[in-house]
Amino acid sequence: MTVILTGPEIVSQHRKRRILIDPFDENAVNPNSYNFRLGDRLKVYDSFPVDPKVPNSCSEIEVPRGGYVLEAHRLYLAHTLEQLGSPYYAPTFAARSSVARLGLFINLSASLGDIGFFGQWTLQLFPAHPVRLYPGMRIGQMMWWQPVGEIAIYDGKYQGSKGPTSTLIHRDFEVREPDGVEVVG
Secondary structure, eight states, X not given: OOEEOXXXXXXXXXXXXXXXXXXXXXXXXXXXXXXXXXOSEEXXXXXXXXXXXXXXXEEEEEOOXXXXXXXXXOOEEEEEEEEEEOSSXXXXXXXXXXXXXXXXXXXXXXXXXXXXXXXXXXXXXXXXXXXXXXXXXXXXEEEEXXXXXXXXXXXXXXXXXXXXXXXXXXXXXXXXXXXXXXOOO
């Protein structure tokens, strides 16, 4: 059985420190989610193709108060203003429907977070056409789900992220099995 937390339960669990949101705004609580805001920085990859075996060069863009126009069909890495996470619940996130109606994807395929992750979440922004964004705008919503079974706390390479974090998949290629065989992705 899958159980999503309601808005009042999100507030209750936040007060008990079982859901961590910093800064927390009770006005951002929805019936079964929490609206998070866009941070003030973006990253874009500098050259192509991007290669998963090596660190890829990125440029950082500051999003001014007057907004920044995203180019159509280009990937931008952004971040949540808030740090969010939980050692008790599995988080997922999605765009607010109002943002999706602008033609903006905020998550290409990585909407499930790990239990125990806490930090600013990296968003994968992909606009269908040019879209202006503003720092601090409510861009997405996070939901928390009750797990079934023993909880294993996340202790991975993105723990404690701050700002938009480009891929660290190249670290996966550094892992070797006991027989010396390289682990791929």
